[in-house]
Amino acid sequence: MLWFSSDGTPRRTATRDGARMVSCSLFNFPSASQKTSSGEEIVVTMLQFWLAAVYSAAALVSAVSADDSYDAQAKAIVDTFSHAQLIGQMTQINIGAVIDSETGGLNETAVRENAKLFVGSYLNTDWSEPYEGKYGNNASEFREMIGRIQKISMSVTGGQPIIYGLDSVHGANYVDGSVLTPQQINAGASFNPDLLYEAGRMTARDTLAAGIPWIFGPILDISQNKLWARTYETYGESTYLSTVMGVALIRGIQSQNQTAACAKHFIGYSKTATGHDRTNVLMSDFELLNNHMPPHLAAINDANVLTIMENYISLNNEPVIANKKILVDLLRGDLKFNGALVSDYNEVMNLNMWHRVADDYEDATISSLTQTSLDLSMMDGTTTMPGTSVVNEFSFINAGLKLLKEQPDQEARIRQSVERIIKTKLKLGLYTNPLPGAELVSMVGNEKDKELALEMARESIVLLQNDDNVLPLSKKSSVFLTGPSADDVGYQCGGWTKFWQGVSGNDMFPNGISIRKGLGNLVGSNSFSYFNGLFINGSISNANLTKTVDLAGRHEFTIAAIGEETYAEKPGDIDNLALPKGFEEFIEALAATGTKVIVVLLEGRPRLLGSIPDNAVAVIDAMLPCELGGQAIAEILYGDVNPSGKLPISYPKDPANVDIPYNHLVTTRCAFDYCEMQWDFGAGLSYTNFSYSNVTLDKTSITNVHDTLTATVTVTNEGSRAGKEVVMLFLIQPIRRISVPEMKNLKKFEKIELKAGESKKVSFTLSYDDWSVYKGEIGAGLPKIVESTAYVVGIGADTDCNVYGDPSIKNGLCADFTIDASGAPAS
Known part of the structure; x- marks a missing residue:
């Protein structure tokens, strides 16, 4: 041309x-x-x-x-x-x-x-x-x-x-x-x-x-x-x-x-x-x-x-x-x-x-x-x-x-x-x-843009498992890197990248940093070993498996980067959310050597992991951080960056709950009522510890549905390093007459940064739009309704307010209030 x-x-x-x-x-x-x-x-x-x-x-x-x-x-x-x-x-x-x-x-x-x-x-x-x-x-x-x-x-x-x-x-x-x-x-x-x-x-x-x-x-x-x-x-x-x-x-x-x-x-x-x-x-x-x-x-x-x-x-x-x-x-x-x-x-x-x-x-x-x-x-x-x-x-x-x-x-x-x-x-x-x-x-392509994309990747990567605080790694650690996504920027980006269905490899990404390159940038390319014989479909030859297992056994830590190939729209249809069986067998073989396996997931949807978490000491869900993702992953692995991402989606554990969101109806039940997830919506660990306390409401009774209510919580960084925390407020309506209620609904959030030992009061204001619901009438001007009933505020993604359990059991991160809507005009 x-x-x-x-x-x-x-x-x-x-x-x-x-x-x-x-x-x-x-x-x-x-x-x-x-x-x-x-x-x-x-x-x-x-x-x-x-x-x-x-x-x-x-x-x-x-x-x-x-x-x-x-x-x-x-x-x-x-x-x-x-x-x-x-x-x-x-x-x-x-x-x-x-x-x-x-x-x-x-x-x-x-x-x-x-x-x-x-x-x-x-x-x-x-x-x-x-x-x-x-x-x-x-x-x-x-x-x-x-x-x-x-x-x-x-x-x-x-x-x-x-x-x-x-x-x-x-x-x-x-x-x-x-x-x-x-x-x-x-x-x-x-x-x-x-x-x-x-x-x-x-x-x-x-x-x-x-x-x-x-x-x-x-x-x-x-x-x-x-x-x-x-x-x-x-x-x-x-x-x-x-x-x-x-x-x-x-x-x-x-x-x-x-x-x-x-x-x-x-x-x-x-x-x-x-x-x-x-x-x-x-x-x-x-x-x-x-x-x-x-x-x-x-x-x-x-x-x-x-x-x-x-x-x-x-x-x-x-x-x-x-x-x-x-x-x-x-x-x-x-x-x-x-x-x-x-x-x-x-x-x-x-x-x-x-x-x-x-x-x-x-x-x-x-x-x-x-x-x-x-x-x-x-x-x-x-x-x-x-x-x-x-x-x-x-x-x-x-x-x-x-x-x-x-x-x-x-x-x-x-x-x-x-x-x-x-x-x-x-x-x-x-x-x-x-x-x-x-x-x-x-x-186009300036350095400030690269820093922005890198910061987005840093703040989005989610640490889901960290047994015995094995992460962050010391830069002197003995590390082996493997997996089909370890040195592939295309797999970090997914579909709609360069072409509709995306593309694998590194050649098309002049700004790209794979995990392998990111580790090299931090600790030097000679400070860790790398080999991958595993394909993205989970298949591996006996010879490559033997070599991979041998290398893993020689290192204290093995970082295994696995996940999905690229796809978009209809060509990405699958019938089984489980990762290919070869990935489970691969991680199991690595763990059997005694090396401590750290799994990094590069995926566009939360694939079922089977035994993988049990055979890993840490799991990071990087999702699709794209070009600069490898650098961000490396910085999190070695502690240069404190992870702050939170799951925006429930991570299912088995096929029975692949279509159950965090705010499912209270009638959506599995065995023993709770549909166990691998990790819940909002999950995400940090290298420091945050505590929540002193949840208060500025009022506990509302008689004007257009009034407001302010909830306040104190968040404290109890760890030894600075970190970012996403403070989430959920609203629960235990009884709702117009329709079966949801378990809970996220209504507010704020991402804050606290130094070690620092505390901060975080306040959220709730209003009519938060406790009202649309009547379900299309073509009628979006009429809404507020019911006269009790409501519960819950602070924190993993907070269980036990609204249908023993009322004598209280959670300090939950607070009740009531609304009297009897005098409210029709909406």
Whole structure:
């Protein structure tokens, strides 16, 4: 492939699928080291097309106008649109559709043909695998490609810019050279929204540097079944934690002012009964509103998220993509969302191909457009799903045009959708600068970003087992390192890394530090031994096992890094949560030598461990800390960093409880009532000891449901070193008439840092939103109810308030209060 440098000279880079590509620059693009003057010239060139169009620049292009003027501006633009322009704006094309299959280069003819159809959006990376040492487009190369698309599109459409979207879900993971942050599950484990806000800013900056103003994230799904392949993309199983972290990331992303976040997936996607991706979900409206809706409501009301994405499932046997109750009554009515709603990938056409509720693509398109408030179809029907041979070119556009012709009463609804799309483009300033971010290119991959990603990894890694305080290790300890994840940055990162399904190895990660490299950075590469003959599927040859066992027996400590290969979405489906049996046998063989085995888990979901904890003296769940994870793991192993991560998800012990979250209903019982977990939600050890005492409430009786209550606890660091602790407050309603109550619900948390011997009072204020519940009525304005009954506050993740046991047995970390709601007005 030949790209052209800013000076016009060709330079060789990679291609996909072995093809060669020659691309000609239409105009100079700023390189990472240049000023923005050439970028500004690009904007002027593009803007000239728009100024020559039929619209009045003075009336239509004020990208910095007051927010209440965007609706009027968008309407003024859309009022001039023909039917073809309307449907084209609602169409989003995968970039692969305009990449020449022979050369691997941008097919400008295809771009121009799309522009004639007024296509308003593109998405994705055009890379699916590495080639000749290159792994994707850097920011400048993305800008070159998108700039050409913008220029062609605007020249054909009379100045209408396209909007480009990308799945930047843990850093700008498709922008080569960008620093990758830990996955969302790690962000949840950090319990640190401030770090996540900064990660959002970095992600937005690097994505915008590539000329891309639309980020498909964060995921606001609530993890429900640990088998689910997208568990690592969530913040865990707590509705409140997901709400706080989601708001933080959205605020960070949108703080750039030229970048839009996209909250996904609306709604209920994660509650899969089988653990398989994209299955039918059965759920009551009460559960939907109380457990799954709050993060989306906060994204809209507290973070002003600009866009939302629906999802792949059918909810109670009705596909969400054609579900009026969900995408009109709930989203537009109850939640009052007035931003752009985009489908998930190819989901409109999936009404025919996957859900089988539509006769063909035309029927699918018309069903979705007439039954929902969908604004943008991600994919237009020209690209088929794997395993099919169906191609129906521009199905979405053709069907949309047919709808407007045969059902003219639908035009007002279509224009409203397009106004939301145009308003998003106006808010992002695309009418005045269609290729934003030129001044940011030089900032991609800077040292400050690496420190941020490293700190996120440090604060997210969870120490789950530490028998006899074997950790931290002395830097003079005799150590043997083994396991398939010990020297593999790709396994530290998981899916959505470089490519959709992720990638193994170290070569693609110039910023990457594996565990092996991290240990070397701390103690020197000659201070420990390393060998791995074990594959990621748990298989090992007899010869390699013999060598590994021999090396383990010669060392006091053996660090075994094991876990999962990379995956994303449906290809990550599994039927058994247990790690491959070979891993258990491997750890057992190591322990039999007398070495003290320290297990480090690199995994996207909590895999069943069987006998592994019994054969280990310590277990660290690193989850997917990504590029800098190896350094963070090494620092925790040797005590340079005191671990502070907490499990954002219950860690199951056997197959019977893989779908039981910490806040399960009180009627969800196993043998002897308690569904034993390997480790509970909120578990996480430290190298110091924290104690809680003096839990007090500022009142024990509430007669006005809109009053507040303050709970206070004293936290003391009783150990010999400084450490961070996540203080959690849970609320319990032992008796609830409207619905069976949960065991407990996380309502507040705060991460604090205490010096050795230091104490601190931590206070939490509870209010109406904490003790009220939604009635389970969609389309009624989200009515809530507070019951007159007793409530219990519990401080600490492992605190048992014994609310159904002997009332004479009291826990000092629990406190009771009552609410009299008899005088409360109906909500």
